[in-house]
Amino acid sequence: MVHFAAFSLVGESMTEPLKYFDNNTYGMMQLLEVMRDTGVNKLVFSSTAAVYGIPEEVPIKETTPTKPINPYGESKLQMEQIMAWADAAYGIKGVALRYFNVAGAVEDGAIGEDHNPETHLVPNVLFAALGKKDKITMFGNDYATPDGFNVRDYVHPIDLASAHVLALEYLAREGRSDVFNLGSSTGFSVKQIVDAAEKVVGRSIPQEVGPRRPGDPDTLIADSTKARSVLGWQPRYDDVEHIIATAWKWTEAHPYGYGDDK
Template sequence: MTQNALPSVIVAGGAGYIGSHMVRMLAESGYHPVVVDNMATGHADAVVSGATLEAGDIGDPTFMRGLLQRYQPQCVMHFAAASLVGESMTAPAKYWRNNLVQTLNLLDTMVACDVKQFIFSSTAAVYGNPVEVPITERHPQQPINPYGNSKLGVERALADYSQAYGVRSITLRYFNAAGAHPDGTLGERHEPETHLIPLVLQVASGRREFISRFGSNFPTPDGSCVRDYIHVQDLCTAHLLALKKLGDGAPTTVYNLGNGAGHSVNEVIEAARKVTGHPIPLRDDPPRAGDPPVLVADAQRARAELNWVPQYPDIETIIAHAWQWEQKHAAMKR
């Protein structure tokens, strides 16, 4: 227990995109979020008041031991990772070190400090090229890039740490996180940006000239890739439910997080045109290596076992919330 006797939760990577939304939701839900971030890609101004920011590395045992002993957290939520698929192909050492080695160091420190609840942000990249759609948690796990391999490595370690050391964990496999806080005060600001929705909206706001479509001859209804977009607030709600489930003694397990509905690149661009009123010029570029035609989640387990119900499944709503943020952020950039 920490200040004001609120239960504390350590949020690794809490100054980043999804982490900052989670920190705000925790603070609004009666927790004291303690953000641990090395600020490599995080933003201090994204950490809401009511949270504590501790700058440092999760893989530093001395630093983390001090924090775990000081705050005695109920749980550690882990959002800190390198997550660019293309970069992982050319710099795999960075991904194995950041995503696996650092996490193993963190887990070892947790074991030493008797902190036994862990929520891990994983990814649909652990599945590789889908052999069936929608993808359930039982789908074969055959990553096709070092990013997915590094995340799967952590998942397998978590199963072993649970059995040997009693660290109970819930792993949440995201599909395509998107959107922004509905009030427009938090959103995506990656450098460089690689996600489709913010890139499309940067065209609408005048920060880019056009949006690239990487391939238009996929075996999909309109020839462009299909993805399952999930609102960042819905992701955070699932984490909050997972936190409560672990607190009730739930065993180690894994859940997909997605809406179960796919939207093609063309559909996303058209929805963005409708939301923004901007023509959004399009350029056709060659397909990228390793882009599966369709990635759509079966998230029935999360709905059934966590009682998770996405509040913002509509793609136009997701884009509208992201557009509020992009307009504000674009004005700040000028």
């Protein structure tokens, strides 16, 4: 079983926390009940770097203390904890994959991301490049980072997909529950992403610096050594311009996401 479904808007989770604990946390309980009752005993779960909150150390290891600072991250941590108890009681083995910032599309631009509302940086930068948005707002330039903008770790969905296959193989082979960070282990600031996107699209992108958003940590970079050494994960997309180029191919071909394709 691979469990991707969740509500995942951090801002919304702050104003509607019960919606998140209901759908995410209680949803996991319901899934585990059905798995127990039907004898399905292996689960790979989409967790998140949001379980770490403002991390005590960077790069972030799986052993870095988990202290979520929003109900979204808290609900995902609860889901991991419930999985551990379901393992202890029913022998349902689970791998939690803590994704960092997911960005990119398949190389031919046929499959990409389409959220409504879109809150992720890369698609929003590309919407500004397309003129679908007036400009990209970068939230705060006075963080404790080299250029003052938040630093994040970007991971491509194709690399995530291969990690899920490896996690299923790991469960079949080792029969042990575990948790892994999935990030490229390289950090890029918001400004570096906008600069890289300008290179990819070949023109300047309208931009502004806005106020900080509450609860944004300075830097989130994964230590993904464990996924590499234990699962044998080898992310192919370690070049952020390449990741953005794949997203641009998708965005240019599908400016309205899947809406036009239906």
